[in-house]
Amino acid sequence: MSAIPPVDFLALSAILLGIGLFGILTRRNFILLLISIEIAMNAAILNFVVFAAYSGTGGGIGGQAAAVVLVGLAATEVAVGLAIVLALNRVRGSINVAEATTLRQ
Amino acid sequence: MLAFLPEVVLLATALVIFLLDVVGERRLEVLGGIAVAGLLASLALVLADLGFAPLAALRTLPAADVDLIPATSALFAFTSLGLAFEAIFLTAALLVALASLSRPSGEKGAAVFFGLLLIATLGMTTAAIAADLIFLLLAVEVVGISTYLLVGYPRRDPRGLEAAMKFYIVGALSTALSFFGASLLFGAYGSTNLVILSQATGSVGYPALALAGYALLIAGLGFKLTIVPFHAWAVDVYDGAPTDVSAFLAGGSKKVGLVAFFLLFIGPVSLIVVRPVACVGGVCPTAFDFAPTLQLALGILAVLTMTVGNVLALLQREMKRMLAYSSISQAGYMLLGIAVGTAPALAGATFQVLAHVFMKSGAFLVVAGVAGLGVGPLIEDWRGLGQRRPVLATAFALMLLSLAGIPLTVGFLSKFVLFSAAVNAQGYFVWLAVAGVLNSALSVFYYARVLKVMYVDPSPAEIPAPPALPFGGIGYGRAAAIALVVIAIVALGVDPQPVLGPLQSAANHFVLTGP
Numbered sequence: 001m002s003a004i005p006p007v008d009f010l011a012l013s014a015i016l017l018g019i020g021l022f023g024i025l026t027r028r029n030f031i032l033l034l035i036s037i038e039i040a041m042n043a044a045i046l047n048f049v050v051f052a053a054y055s056g057t058g059g060g061i062g063g064q065a066a067a068v069v070l071v072g073l074a075a076t077e078v079a080v081g082l083a084i085v086l087a088l089n090r091v092r093g094s095i096n097v098a099e100a101t102t103l104r105q
Numbered sequence: 106m107l108a109f110l111p112e113v114v115l116l117a118t119a120l121v122i123f124l125l126d127v128v129g130e131r132r133l134e135v136l137g138g139i140a141v142a143g144l145l146a147s148l149a150l151v152l153a154d155l156g157f158a159p160l161a162a163l164r165t166l167p168a169a170d171v172d173l174i175p176a177t178s179a180l181f182a183f184t185s186l187g188l189a190f191e192a193i194f195l196t197a198a199l200l201v202a203l204a205s206l207s208r209p210s211g212e213k214g215a216a217v218f219f220g221l222l223l224i225a226t227l228g229m230t231t232a233a234i235a236a237d238l239i240f241l242l243l244a245v246e247v248v249g250i251s252t253y254l255l256v257g258y259p260r261r262d263p264r265g266l267e268a269a270m271k272f273y274i275v276g277a278l279s280t281a282l283s284f285f286g287a288s289l290l291f292g293a294y295g296s297t298n299l300v301i302l303s304q305a306t307g308s309v310g311y312p313a314l315a316l317a318g319y320a321l322l323i324a325g326l327g328f329k330l331t332i333v334p335f336h337a338w339a340v341d342v343y344d345g346a347p348t349d350v351s352a353f354l355a356g357g358s359k360k361v362g363l364v365a366f367f368l369l370f371i372g373p374v375s376l377i378v379v380r381p382v383a384c385v386g387g388v389c390p391t392a393f394d395f396a397p398t399l400q401l402a403l404g405i406l407a408v409l410t411m412t413v414g415n416v417l418a419l420l421q422r423e424m425k426r427m428l429a430y431s432s433i434s435q436a437g438y439m440l441l442g443i444a445v446g447t448a449p450a451l452a453g454a455t456f457q458v459l460a461h462v463f464m465k466s467g468a469f470l471v472v473a474g475v476a477g478l479g480v481g482p483l484i485e486d487w488r489g490l491g492q493r494r495p496v497l498a499t500a501f502a503l504m505l506l507s508l509a510g511i512p513l514t515v516g517f518l519s520k521f522v523l524f525s526a527a528v529n530a531q532g533y534f535v536w537l538a539v540a541g542v543l544n545s546a547l548s549v550f551y552y553a554r555v556l557k558v559m560y561v562d563p564s565p566a567e568i569p570a571p572p573a574l575p576f577g578g579i580g581y582g583r584a585a586a587i588a589l590v591v592i593a594i595v596a597l598g599v600d601p602q603p604v605l606g607p608l609q610s611a612a613n614h615f616v617l618t619g620p
Binding site for chain 2: 010013017020021024030033037040041043044045047048050051055062063066069070073076077080081083084085087088090091092097100102103
């Protein structure tokens with residue numbers, strides 16, 4: 001573990017967050033948007049795990065617990081997102097975010 | 106764990122409602138009645154915990170357990186300010202649940218509506234007593250997830266679903282940002298406990314990492330509180346959501362972001378409050394202090410939020426969108442209280458939240474009732490309402506006057522307390538107060554326009570017949586909620602001391618003890 005410096009992990013999580021945010025802002029398909037959201041959430045989870053691993057004895061438990069809880073939270077969020085997609089698809093027949101423009105007139 | 110009784114009551118009521126739905130009991134009046142009863146019970150328990158004398162028999166949280174400095178391993182801490190926020194949130198949910206009893210009784214999804222309303226309220230009350238960043242963000246998430254579903258619960262309504270989709274995307278983005286910020290803070294200081302975080306703002310740990318973490322948290326939680334530039338979603342969502350849900354979002358659930366800011370930035374050894382003693386708990390302020398930076402950033406965001414919200418509200422033609430922008434500008438006033446960060450400013454911001462619950466929820470509940478009478482979404486559709494429905498129009502006018510900050514209403518007093526706290530804090534806070542006063546003056550224009558439409562313009566030629574509900578189509582529940590709002594606006598506007606006094610002492614305790 002100690003062979004890889006923590007900065008490398010932080011760079012990876014920053015890149016993951018960047019990819020996720022880019023996807024959330026540019027993707028027009030709701031499913032791809034959900035995947036982008038997952039990637040951004042995973043950046044935070046990775047951060048918690050890395051900091052827990054490098055924090056030495058005792059301090060790491062909180063970070064590991066946070067990471068596990070966040071995995072559950074991310075799954076909950078996607079479940080809700082999929083429920084909204086399903087309902088939207090039934091009413092509108094499309095899950096393209098760019099076509100949802102009834103509001104803002 | 107008897108101290109969690111208010112939360113347990115909320116959860117149990119929500120589960121009862123979901124179970125009744127499963128066994129086939131789907132009448133709106135029954136499920137709504139249970140929800141109102143649960144909220145009332147929870148509110149009574151919280152008021153008892155706050156030391157409200159007539160309810161002393163219900164008290165489950167000993168007075169000695171309130172306002173202690175929480176341990177560095179604590180997940181939650183009962184502060185009087187947190188309990189006050191619980192009471193405010195429960196009031197908001199109660200008003201919405203009461204008014205929703207008058208929704209069309211054939212409507213599907215009553216269990217979803219009332220159950221999720223209770224779960225969202227549970228998240229809000231839990232957030233108010235958090236002492237750990239992860240605990241806090243999870244509570245905020247409970248609110249977020251249940252409100253995404255609340256916005257989209259009429260599953261055949263394309264507008265509601267579109268609003269739910271937009272709300273979900275923005276909410277998920279804000280969640281990712283908040284948790285990434287929290288992870289950076291954990292990396293910088295090795296803990297997510299709010300007491301440790303607030304004590305650690307010296308040169309310990311990795312200050313650059315921590316500053317990035319705070320910036321991400323301000324952005325993530327700023328989405329919840331609709332701070333400019335993170336506000337754009339709010340107008341579409343409040344517009345597209347069922348209006349009773351908009352009342353809950355604008356009047357209630359967005360304040361959870363404010364509570365999160367309170368807990369993050371203000372406390373016994375906080376980032377912002379000028380500490381009464383140089384060293385607390387053996388930790389002394391050091392040369393590298395975030396306080397001035399964060400304070401300036403929050404102050405700038407506050408002024409931006411109130412100005413942008415007010416200017417855009419001036420340009421709106423639809424009633425709900427106008428109220429949504431006005432709600433954004435009100436968030437700016439509340440944020441101003443955090444930027445100032447003194448105990449009087451905290452009390453002012455909390456009082457502003459309470460006032461806003463009544464004014465904004467009330468206004469949206471009237472809009473929902475008026476829409477049921479066949480009035481269209483545009484402001485001009487309200488013409489002549491003052492002659493046709495004098496009582497309803499007067500109630501709405503009173504709420505708008507209070508939002509504008511006219512004396513003898515609660516909206517005037519809450520702004521007065523807030524701005525005078527800013528002036529007393531000296532420095533550039535005086536200019537924040539000036540910006541706030543100018544903004545209040547600006548807001549009078551768009552509220553006055555509605556008054557003119559209601560009272561001066563003639564009624565339209567054809568008026569659809571109101572639905573067969575009591576109070577001329579409004580219904581008992583909605584009429585009761587509107588009456589409560591009117592009474593609260595006037596009573597607190599004339600004599601705020603019964604509420605403001607306890608809030609001030611709660612804010613004093615909070616600055617000194619935590620979390």
